[in-house]
Each structure stands twice: as structure tokens, then as C-alpha cells.
Amino acid sequence: MHRAHGIMASWWTTALLACAIAGLYVFYAFGEAPYAVWMNTLFQSTTWRLVYAALVVDLILKSALLLMSRFAPITPTMDSVRSMQEHAELPASSWDRMEGWFKEHGMSPVIQGDTVVARRGESSVIAGAVLRLGIVLVMAALPFSMSLRTVQETRLVQSGPAETVFDRSVKADSVEADLPESFIQIGDKSIFKLEELAASVAVDGATHEITAGYPSKIGGLYWRVSDFGYAATLTIDGKPTGLMLDVLPPGRQDVRQIGGQTLRLSLAPEREIKKGLVTGLAYNLQSPSIKAELKAADGSYNDAVTLKPGASILLGGAHASITPSALFVKVSAVRDPALAILIAGVWTSLLGLALMFCRLFWYERRMCAVRCADGVLLGYSEEFYSKWAIHKFRRWIEESGTAL
Amino acid sequence: MFHIFIAGLRESLQCSIPLALLMFHPSIRRSSGMAVLNGAIFALLAGALIGKLPGMDSIMQKTEAWAMGRHISEAILLYAGVLVFAWEAGGSRPPSRHLTATLAFGFAFLAFFFEARSLWFFASDLGASEGTLYGYKFMALFGMMVGLQPLVLGFRPRTFRLERFLTPATALLAAATLKVAMGGVQEIEDTSLLVALSDGLQRFVESATRHAQGLLLITPHQFIKVPLGGLADYFSEDRISTSLLMLFVMTPPVLILWDVLSRPEPKTGGIRVAAERRLAVAFFRREMGFMAAPLIIVFITLIVMLHSVNASMNPLSEPTPMPIREEEGGRLMIHLADRLGNMDDGKLRKYVFLSGGSKVILISIMKPDGTLGVALDECEICNPAEWNTNAFGYAQKGEHLICKYCMTPIAISTLNQPGGCNPIPVPFEVRDDGAVVRVDDLMRVYKAAKELQKKGTHF
Numbered sequence: 040m041h042r043a044h045g046i047m048a049s050w051w052t053t054a055l056l057a058c059a060i061a062g063l064y065v066f067y068a069f070g071e072a073p074y075a076v077w078m079n080t081l082f083q084s085t086t087w088r089l090v091y092a093a094l095v096v097d098l099i100l101k102s103a104l105l106l107m108s109r110f111a112p113i114t115p116t117m118d119s120v121r122s123m124q125e126h127a128e129l130p131a132s133s134w135d136r137m138e139g140w141f142k143e144h145g146m147s148p149v150i151q152g153d154t155v156v157a158r159r160g161e162s163s164v165i166a167g168a169v170l171r172l173g174i175v176l177v178m179a180a181l182p183f184s185m186s187l188r189t190v191q192e193t194r195l196v197q198s199g200p201a202e203t204v205f206d207r208s209v210k211a212d213s214v215e216a217d218l219p220e221s222f223i224q225i226g227d228k229s230i231f232k233l234e235e236l237a238a239s240v241a242v243d244g245a246t247h248e249i250t251a252g253y254p255s256k257i258g259g260l261y262w263r264v265s266d267f268g269y270a271a272t273l274t275i276d277g278k279p280t281g282l283m284l285d286v287l288p289p290g291r292q293d294v295r296q297i298g299g300q301t302l303r304l305s306l307a308p309e310r311e312i313k314k315g316l317v318t319g320l321a322y323n324l325q326s327p328s329i330k331a332e333l334k335a336a337d338g339s340y341n342d343a344v345t346l347k348p349g350a351s352i353l354l355g356g357a358h359a360s361i362t363p364s365a366l367f368v369k370v371s372a373v374r375d376p377a378l379a380i381l382i383a384g385v386w387t388s389l390l391g392l393a394l395m396f397c398r399l400f401w402y403e404r405r406m407c408a409v410r411c412a413d414g415v416l417l418g419y420s421e422e423f424y425s426k427w428a429i430h431k432f433r434r435w436i437e438e439s440g441t442a443l
Numbered sequence: 444m445f446h447i448f449i450a451g452l453r454e455s456l457q458c459s460i461p462l463a464l465l466m467f468h469p470s471i472r473r474s475s476g477m478a479v480l481n482g483a484i485f486a487l488l489a490g491a492l493i494g495k496l497p498g499m500d501s502i503m504q505k506t507e508a509w510a511m512g513r514h515i516s517e518a519i520l521l522y523a524g525v526l527v528f529a530w531e532a533g534g535s536r537p538p539s540r541h542l543t544a545t546l547a548f549g550f551a552f553l554a555f556f557f558e559a560r561s562l563w564f565f566a567s568d569l570g571a572s573e574g575t576l577y578g579y580k581f582m583a584l585f586g587m588m589v590g591l592q593p594l595v596l597g598f599r600p601r602t603f604r605l606e607r608f609l610t611p612a613t614a615l616l617a618a619a620t621l622k623v624a625m626g627g628v629q630e631i632e633d634t635s636l637l638v639a640l641s642d643g644l645q646r647f648v649e650s651a652t653r654h655a656q657g658l659l660l661i662t663p664h665q666f667i668k669v670p671l672g673g674l675a676d677y678f679s680e681d682r683i684s685t686s687l688l689m690l691f692v693m694t695p696p697v698l699i700l701w702d703v704l705s706r707p708e709p710k711t712g713g714i715r716v717a718a719e720r721r722l723a724v725a726f727f728r729r730e731m732g733f734m735a736a737p738l739i740i741v742f743i744t745l746i747v748m749l750h751s752v753n754a755s756m757n758p759l760s761e762p763t764p765m766p767i768r769e770e771e772g773g774r775l776m777i778h779l780a781d782r783l784g785n786m787d788d789g790k791l792r793k794y795v796f797l798s799g800g801s802k803v804i805l806i807s808i809m810k811p812d813g814t815l816g817v818a819l820d821e822c823e824i825c826n827p828a829e830w831n832t833n834a835f836g837y838a839q840k841g842e843h844l845i846c847k848y849c850m851t852p853i854a855i856s857t858l859n860q861p862g863g864c865n866p867i868p869v870p871f872e873v874r875d876d877g878a879v880v881r882v883d884d885l886m887r888v889y890k891a892a893k894e895l896q897k898k899g900t901h902f
Contacts (some may be wrong), residue, residue, distance in 0.1 A: 050533075062515075068643045069511045074650030125707075184658055225863050233667045251667045254660040263660055267667070288666040319862070373660060381658060429707035437712065 047100045056094040063087065082182045095178050102168045102175075109164040115154045115407035115418075123407065123418035125429040127436050131414045144435055146406050153410040163401045163422065170391025176384025183377035190374075194283055195240065196270040196367045204372045205260060212239040212246060214366040216267060218324040222289065223312060225319040229288035238264055238368045249370060261378060266369035269327060272362040273297065273346075275354065283367050284329070289322045300355065301334035307345040329361055404428075447566050447579050448586040454558045455590020459483065461621035462551055466597025467605040468614045474540060475547030480594050482551025487587050489552075490559025491580070509557070510639065516553040517623050517636040523550055524616030525695045528702065531612065550615065554622050559587060607733045610703075613741075616695050620741045624748055637752040640691065645684035652678045685753065692745050700738040703731060759845060761838035764795035764804050764820075769882055777807050777817060778877040786815070786877075789855075791839040793820060796885065803889050806837060806866060807878065808844075808855055815878050816858030818866035819892060822846050825864060826896050837866055867892050 046052055063080060067073040081087045120126055133140075137155050141148035146157035193202040195211035202209050217235035224230065236251040240262070247257050254261035269284045275298060284304060285293045292305045307330035308320035328347045332340040333355040344352050344359075351360040394401075402422035409416045417436075421428035465471045465479055523546075530538070538546070562583055570579030609617065623636055652675050656662055661669045663676075677683070709727050711720040767775050775796060779786050786792065786809045794805045804820035820836035825848035827834035834848040843852035844866065851864040859868045869888050871878045 064647065065511070065515060065643070068646070069508070074647060074654065078654070181658070229666070231666045236667055251664070252661075252670045261660055264667075265662065266664065371660075378658075378660070385659065424705070426705040426707045433710065433712065 044104075047097055048104050050101075053094070053097050053101060056090060056097060059090055060087075060094065078185070082185060088182075091178070091182075095175055098171045098175050098178075102171045105164055106168055109161055109403070113156050113158070113405070113407065114151070115156060115409050117409055117411060117416055120407050120409050120416045120418035123405070123420040124425050125420075125432045126416060126418035127432075128413070129415040129417055131410070134408075134410050134415050137408050137415065137417075140439065141406060141408075144406070146404070148406075155406075155408040157406045159404045160401055160422070161403050161405075163398060163403055166391060166394035166398050166401065168391075169387060169394055173384050173386070173388030173391045176380055176387055178384075180377040180381035180384055184375055184381050187377060188373060188375040190371060192265065192369055192371045194367050194369050195238070196283070197238075197365045199270070199365070199367070201241075204370070205374065207243050207258070207260075207372075208241075209370065209372075210241045211368055211370075212241055214238045214267065214368050216366055220323055220325045221309070222322045222324050223319045224289055224308075224322065229290050231288035231324075233267075236264055236267055236368070238370065240370060254373065259374070261373040261375065263371050263373075264368045265371040268367055269364040270367040271329070271364045273359065274361070275359045276357045284364075286327075286329070287324075289320070289324075303332040303334065303340055305330045307343075327364060331359065398423075444573075444575065444578055444582050447569060448582040450565070451562055451583040451586025452590045453586075454562050455487075455555075455587040456593065457625040458555045458558055458622060459591050459593045461618040461625065462554055463593040463597045464605075464609070464618045464621065465547070465550075465614050466594060468609050468611060469606055471547065471611055471614060472597060475544045476598055478544035478547040479551040480591070482548035483555045483591055483594060484588075485548075486552045486555030487559045487584065487591075490556055490561075491563045491584060493560060494563075509560070513557040514636050514639050516557060517619075518640070520550065520553055520619035520622060521616070521692070521695055523619060524612040524614075525698060527615055528612035528699050532702065550618075554618075562587065607730065608737050610699075610734065612699050613703075613734070613737055616699060617737050617741055620696075620744050624744055635748075635752065637688065637692065637748060638755065641681075641684055641688045641752060644687045644691075645681055648684050648687065649679040688752075689749060692749060693742070696738050696742040696745065700735060700742065703734045703738065706731065759838040759840050759847075760791065761836075761847075762791060762793050764793035767794040767796050767805070769796075773882045775805075775880045775882060775885065776877055777805070777815075777871075777880065779815075780876075787813075791837070791844065793836075796882075798882070798886060801886075801889065803885060804836060805869065805880070805885070806844075808839070808858060810856050810858060811842075812856065815871070815873060816855070817871045817878050817880060818858055818868050819889060821867055821892055821896075822848065822864050823861075823867050823892060823895060825849050 060081065064073065064077045067076045067080070070076065081091055138148050138150060141155060141157050146159060148155045148157045191204045193204050193209065195202060195209060197211050197214040199211065215235065215237045216233060218233070222231060233251075238249050240247055240249050242257050242262070247255060247262070249255050249257075249262045249264055251264040251267075254263040256262075268287055271282050271284055272279045273282055274280070278298065280297050282295065282304075285291065286304060286306050289306045289308070292303050294301060294303050296302075306322055306324075307328040309323045309328065310321050312319040312321055326348055328345050330343045331346055331354055332343045335341055341355065344354050346352060346354075346359060346361040348361060348364065351358050353359070402424075404422070405420045407418050419428065419432040462479055462483065466476055471479075563580070566579045566583035567576065570576035573579065653663070656669075656671075656675050661671060663669055663672055708724055711723050714720045714723060765781070767777070770776055775794075777792075777794065781792070786807070789809055789811070792807045794807065796803045796805065805817060806820045807815060807817045810816050822837075825834075825846055827848045831848075836847055837844045837853075838847055839845070839855075840852065842855060844855060844858070845852055846864045849864060853863075853865055857865055861868055867888060869880055870884045871880045873879075
């Protein structure tokens with residue numbers, strides 16, 4: 040039992056387990072998709088599950104042991120004082136002045152018989168404990184989140200029909216997207232980034248706002264808008280076809296089969312802007328025009344035509360028109376019993392990290408004195424910066440001179 | 444055949460000289476000297492014979508497996524010093540003589556094995572092609588055995604007390620750093636540990652960041668801003684992996700150096716004479732200086748190695764502009780083949796044309812589709828200050844041109860297209876032997892660019 044306690048309390052055990060898990064990644068690092076393979080092995084192989092679980096248990100035990108040892112009452116002995124970072128042997132007469140001397144150096148002494156104990160910053164161990172708690176929460180939630188998570192997605196057209204997600208009726212009452220009326224794009228790579236995207240969604244009749252930001256928890260599920268686009272009705276020779284166009288960001292092409300023909304659709308710029316040698320394209324993203332190209336028999340695409348909302352145009356000999364577009368959103372619903380723990384773990388870890396920075400000046404200082412037959416043995420230790428602690432203690436003793 | 448002997452000697456010396464540092468330390472020499480020598484000899488033989496073991500043929504074919512083994516072994520060598528340091532700092536009992544000897548054997552084995560295996564591979568290859576297989580193998584082995592001399596010499600007692608400079612942890616770290624810095628056969632067949640580590644960390648950090656985003660349901664999107672998306676992008680960039688690489692490589696020397704420098708000065712309270720007290724402190728500080736010196740050398744060596752890795756991974760190549768003269772008919776000729784070779788090498792060329800008081804710099808490169816791109820070495824948007832001359836124009840980094848002012852990567856295929864940070868295109872005609880630029884066109888574009896720069900062209 041004592042041996043097991045020693046093993047679990049040792050940082051070597053933690054280092055060994057962490058190195059084993061890191062070593063597993065290194066083993067896969069020279070192959071394809073190492074991260075995914077590593078994760079699969081870690082959570083699906085019995086051996087590695089055990090190693091992983093052992094690390095979690097080790098971190099829990101380590102925190103418990105550290106907290107217990109730090110907050111346990113101290114009973115100084117001659118040996119324990121001698122084993123402190125620095126100690127001094129003082130004449131027996133100094134015992135009477137010991138309490139005052141402790142206070143003079145910023146320590147609050149507790150006198151117990153022939154011993155004096157003073158501690159400062161003993162609660163600094165909490166920083167590490169909080170960090171380890173956060174890591175433990177994340178590590179514990181991770182395998183459950185990965186294995187128990189179920190995701191369902193659906194596309195909801197603004198004011199369109201209801202869809203079913205996790206046996207719930209879902210309907211988008213409105214979609215709010217901060218789309219610019221004039222978006223100017225320079226160069227090939229789109230810089231379009233949508234700042235605000237929210238949908239007012241009725242879940243089983245109750246309306247909630249769901250955004251593309253942090254997920255909203257509704258009825259035990261996490262909801263989030265994961266994509267959006269334009270919903271339009273393309274009418275060719277009087278035959279309407281409902282489309283959810285995947286043409287964002289500007290420049291993206293959506294290829295569709297409509298009436299046995301292949302159409303390549305993309306956003307059409309409203310105008311071209313030239314400033315010196317630089318050319319930009321301006322798109323109206325609130326009421327977009329669609330560029331349509333019909334695929335010819337030889338595989339090439341015919342000249343593009345621009346379908347403006349409400350207007351009719353000839354496309355490959357047929358009359359084509361597009362209705363004023365509405366927006367659609369792709370809504371993701373996630374069932375994940377471990378997500379709350381995971382998020383709690385992340386926040387706790389961040390708090391622990393912040394506290395760990397405080398450890399630069401938040402550390403334990405311990406001063407003990409024991410009265411013995413020959414005199415008084417006075418010892419001092421600091422958790423970090425032992426060199427300066429030792430020098431400081433020596434200076435204190437020298438400065439006290441005959442006062443002690 | 445003599446050259447394979449020299450190669451063996453060189454590779455062996457590259458391993459045995461660092462290891463000799465261990466032998467120079469009296470406590471290591473006494474406790475583990477023979478183990479180090481045996482580890483080295485065993486590694487030489489194992490490197491030679493491993494191909495003969497059943498089942499090893501298939502593993503030997505996998506370059507990745509060998510690369511992984513080599514890199515892991517080098518990482519272990521670098522961190523062996525930290526292990527010893529942590530053991531001592533933790534107040535644990537000194538390891539038994541057998542354990543120390545086994546670890547020393549392992550250290551020496553790892554330092555030698557991959558070099559021996561690689562050299563043996565080359566010796567076999569050369570020997571087979573020359574028809575004297577055994578001769579080459581013998582000479583390679585002989586060369587490596589001769590190269591063990593520094594280790595053998597390490598057994599001789601000496602008056603120079605190296606332990607003033609080296610603790611066992613420092614000796615291990617210095618030996619490992621020297622070994623990694625010297626390289627080995629890997630320099631012609633493989634990447635270095637630091638390059639592999641940087642690549643691996645980059646892949647890991649990027650994958651882990653994306654995975655974390657997915658787990659927290661804030662999956663990144665191509666055009667929708669998601670919470671903490673900027674932070675995730677920042678984490679996915681190579682600067683984080685570079686920082687982690689720095690941390691990994693610098694931890695051993697910094698940790699041990701910190702330990703050395705944080706040793707308290709000796710107690711001098713009992714010394715009555717002030718001069719003697721000062722002498723005691725001065726002696727202590729000098730000894731600490733001796734102890735810190737090799738660690739500082741290791742630290743500097745690692746900094747240089749990291750810098751060279753960084754430079755090799757992010758090479759910005761910028762050729763010196765070649766003078767170009769006006770030919771008949773007011774034309775400038777950019778030849779497909781010039782003194783730098785053929786342009787199908789995909790490398791950037793720069794030309795300088797002097798017209799009156801103007802110095803016009805042109806760039807040219809063959810695009811991936813085989814067509815030529817010609818442009819001014821100027822960005823219309825970025826207008827560096829006059830004093831910042833190094834930020835003018837473009838350099839090449841792999842498949843991209845980089846605007847040296849804003850460091851924007853520009854796909855080479857988009858050269859000749861105006862817009863953004865692309866170089867300002869210059870009209871040109873293509874001929875069989877290159878591109879022809881009319882001086883009138885060039886000066887018109889150049890003057891227009893200068894005018895726009897004066898006005899300020901930022902959107």
C-alpha cells in the first residue's frame with residue numbers, strides 16, 4: 040500500500056504516462072493523418088484506454104495528496120528544520136524573542152510548546168490543483184464526448200417549411216445575416232467574412248434565437264447555425280426548381296443538374312471597379328444576381344448569362360428567371376452528455392493557467408524554530424528561488440546580530 | 444575503396460568525439476566508461492548486422508520508420524541530461540552501478556547505431572555497384588572502428604579536471620548537442636531532428652486546434668466568423684509550433700543552467716577576515732562560471748541550429764537583379780535561358796533597367812502552366828518608406844511570391860494579373876527564346892505606378 044502510494048505520488052509516474060501517450064503520437068507522426076489515428080488508438084485500444092485512465096487517476100490522486108500534504112499541520116523536529124533550505128543555530132536566550140523576530144520578517148508565528156511555525160502562501164498549491172482539475176475534466180469528458188455525441192443537421196429556408204431534427208419539428212421564422220449591399224472583392228481569394236448570422240427558429244413551437252457563435256442549449260440539445268446560403272427558385276420554360284445555392288463566398292461555383300442539363304451557377308458581380316491598375320468586383324449580397332453557365336455537349340461551358348432577380352433571360356434557348364432570393368440556414372443539433380463537463384474543464388484549465396502565472400510571486404514560505412537543550416534551531420524554506428531564500432535568511436540572521 | 448574508409452572514420456568521429464566528453468568526466472568514466480565503449484562497438488556491429496536479422500528486411504525498406512527511430516533517439520539523447528538532472532534534483536537515491544552502466548550503454552548505442560546502419564547501407568550499395576561488396580563493408584567497418592579512438596583515449600587519466608566544468612547532466616547534454624549539431628550520414632539522406640520536430644509540431648497543433656474547435660461546437664467556417672476563430676487561426680500558424688520547438692530544444696540547457704546559477708553562495712559568516720570571506724565568494728562564483736560556460740555554449744549552439752532550421756524552412760529567395768539593356772527597336776529581351784540557367788526551373792529572376800535617372804526593376808518567372816510572367820518589382824498597394832529599402836519588391840518562397848513589405852504570399856500562377864498585392868503587370872510579347880518588353884510600355888507602367896504611389900492607392 041505504501042509502495043503504491045509512493046508510485047502514484049511520484050511525478051515520475053505522471054511523466055512516464057504522459058510520455059507514453061506522447062510517444063504514441065510520435066509513433067504515428069510519420070504516417071498519414073497522425074492525429075486522427077492517434078485519437079482512435081488512444082480511445083479504442085484497451086491498453087491505451089488503461090494508460091489514459093491511469094493518467095487521469097494519477098492526476099486526481101496527485102492533486103489530493105498535494106493538497107493534503109500542504110494543508111496538513113506541521114510539527115517541526117530538529118531533523119525537519121535541519122533539512123530546510125537554510126537553518127541557523129541560535130543561543131537558547133533567543134527563544135523569548137522568537138515570536139517578535141518572526142513577525143518582524145512578515146511571518147505570523149504559531150507557538151506550540153517548544154516549536155514555532157509560520158507559513159505564508161501555503162494556498163499557492165491551489166493554482167496547480169485547479170489546473171489539474173481542469174485537465175482532468177477535459178480528459179474525462181473527451182472520450183465520452185467523442186463516442187456519445189450525435190449530430191443531426193438540416194437546412195431551413197427563411198419562413199419555409201418545418202423539418203424534423205431529433206424527432207423535433209424545427210422551422211426558421213427569420214434569418215438575420217449582416218450581408219453588405221456592396222461587397223468589393225479584390226484579387227482571386229475571397230475575403231468575405233460574415234460578422235453576424237442569427238436565425239429565429241421555432242423548435243416544437245417555441246421560438247429561440249440560434250446563432251453561428253456559441254451553441255444555444257434548447258431542450259437538452261446544443262443548437263448552432265453552421266452554414267447559410269441563398270434559397271432561390273429557378274424557372275426554366277415555366278418549370279420552377281427550388282435551389283439552395285452554395286455560391287458563397289463570391290467566386291464559388293455550384294454545379295446542378297436541372298431538367299437533364301448541367302448548370303454552373305455563381306454570384307454575378309454588379310459592377311467592376313478600377314482604380315489605377317487594381318481591379319475589384321462589387322457584389323450585391325443582399326439581392327444577388329446569379330451567373331449561369333450551361334454545359335455544352337463537348338464539356339465546355341457556354342457564355343455566362345446573368346439572372347437578375349425577377350427578370351427573364353434566354354438561357355440555352357429557354358426562358359429562365361430567378362425569384363428574389365431568400366436565405367436558408369443549416370442548423371446543427373448536437374446531443375452530447377459530456378459537452379458541459381468539457382466546457383467546464385476548458386474554463387477551469389484557463390483559470391488554472393491564469394493562477395499558475397501568479398505562482399511567479401505566489402509561493403509558500405515556511406519558517407520553523409525548535410527549542411532544544413543546546414539552544415534554538417531556526418530554519419527557513421521557500422517553495423521557489425531557493426538561492427535568494429537562503430541569502431535572504433542569512434542576511435536576516437546577520438542583521439539581527441545580537442538581537443537574537 | 445579508401446573513400447568509404449574515410450567516410451566511416453568521419454561518421455565514427457562525429458559520434459565518438461561528443462561521447463568522449465562523457466569519458467572526460469571522471470565519475471562517468473569510472474562508473475560507465477566501459478559501458479560507453481561497449482555501447483558504441485555494439486551499435487557498430489548492430490548497424491552492420493541488423494539487415495541479416497529475420498524480418499528486418501521489410502522494416503529497413505521503410506524510410507519513415509528509420510527516420511522516426513533516428514529522431515526519437517536524438518530527442519532521447521537531448522533529454523538524457525534532463526533526466527539525470529531531474530533525478531538529482533528530486534533528491535532520489537543515486538541509481539545503482541548496473542543501472543548507470545546500462546543507461547550509458549544505451550546512450551552510446553543510440554548515438555552510434557543509426558550512423559552505423561546508414562553507412563553500412565551506403566557501403567553495401569557502393570560495394571555492389573563496384574563488385575567488391577565485402578571489401579567496401581570491411582573498409583567501412585574498419586573506418587568506424589578507428590574512429591572510436593577518442594573513446595579509447597578517454598580512459599587515460601589526465602591532469603585537466605573537466606569536472607570543474609561538467610556535471611554528469613551537463614556532460615550528457617553537451618555530448619547530445621554536439622552529436623545532433625555534427626549530424627551524420629543523415630545530412631545526405633534525411634532531414635534533421637529539428638526540421639522533423641517543427642513539421643510534426645505544426646501538424647499536431649493545427650489538428651489539435653481544429654479538433655478542439657469541433658469538440659466545443661465552434662467549428663471554423665470558410666466565410667462565417669466563429670467565436671475564437673482568430674485565436675484558433677493564430678494557434679494553427681507556424682509561430683506556435685516554432686515556439687514549442689524552441690521550448691523543447693531550450694528546456695534542457697535552460698533548466699540545468701538555472702540550477703547551476705541558483706546555487707546559493709557559501710556560508711561565510713564563520714570567516715572572521717573580510718578578505719577571506721570575499722575570496723571564498725569569488726572562488727565560488729568562478730566555479731559557477733566554469734559550470735555555466737559549457738551550458739552557455741550548448742545554448743548558443745542550439746540557438747544557431749534553430750536559426751538555421753528556421754531559415755531552411757522559410758527560405759525567402761531573392762536573386763540579385765541582372766542588368767538588362769535596350770536592344771534595337773526600343774525593346775528589352777528576357778531570355779528563357781540565361782546565366783542562371785533555364786527559366787523552367789521555376790525560380791524568380793530580377794532584371795534592372797536604367798533609364799535616365801530611374802532604376803526600373805523587373806521580375807520574371809515561369810508559371811506552373813509553363814507560361815511566362817513579367818511584372819514590375821513593385822506592389823501598387825504597399826509603399827514602404829524611403830529608408831526601408833529592404834521592403835521593396837518581391838522574393839520567392841516555394842510556390843509563392845512574397846511581398847516583402849506586407850509578407851503577403853501571392854500564387855505565382857496569378858502573376859500578370861493586376862489587383863491586391865500582386866506585382867504590377869508589364870505588357871510583353873512571347874517569342875520562342877523568351878519575352879520581349881517594349882521600353883515605352885515599361886516606362887509608361889513604371890511612371891503610372893510612381894504616380895499612383897504618390898497619390899496613395901489604398902482601397
